[in-house]
Amino acid sequence: MTTVYDVPPNHLIDAVAEELKSSGKIEPPEWAAFAKTGVNKEMPPVNPDWWFVRCASVLRRIYIDGPVGVSRLRSYYGGKHRRKTVTGSFAKGSGSVIREALQQLERAGYVKKMKAGRQLTPAGQSFMDNLSHQVKLEVQKSIPELERY
Known part of the structure; x- marks a missing residue:
């Protein structure tokens, strides 16, 4: 039995994002082309499929940390907010992006709302x-020396 812990995260997130995109269960909102992913970012994401990548990353994060709420996910996706000459400090990520991603994953049937946050369903x-x-x-086919994954 292979789980999320047994594979490199970047390969898994790319595969989940492709699957979410091809299944049609997840659709980027209209505002996704213009939105920043946090106050600490200066520009919106460059990747045109960033919405699917973020949904895949949120799904993996819920698998690992769940049940988890929007606030903890905002902290995970935050970063250093630079303020010109003032020393930078931590800023949380966009709650709207995370909330919308969680709602779409709920409608797809991968996530359910619990009292303590959101958790993966058996289908998820x-x-x-x-x-x-x-x-x-x-990964084992492409890189044979990575036997441990």
């Missing part, structure tokens, strides 16, 4: 585990 866990297994096989 099986979705992530199946993709983890596929990614593990691909």
Whole structure:
């Protein structure tokens, strides 16, 4: 049984993002082309598929940390906010982006709302585990010295 912990995160997130995009269950909102992902960012993301990547990353984060709320995810996706000559300090990520991603993942059936936050459904866990297994096989084919993954 292969889980999310057994594969490199970047490969898994790319695979989940592609699957979410091809399934049609997740659609970027109209404002996604113009939105920044946090107050600490100066420009919107360059990747045209950034919405699917963020949804995949949120899904992985819920798998690892769940149940988790919007506030903890905002802290995870935050970063250093530079303020000209003043020393930079930490700023949380965009709550609107995370909230909308969680709502879409709920409608897709991968996440459910609990009292303590949001948690993966059995369908969401099986979705992530199946993709983890596929990614593990691909990684082992492409890089044979990575036997430990």
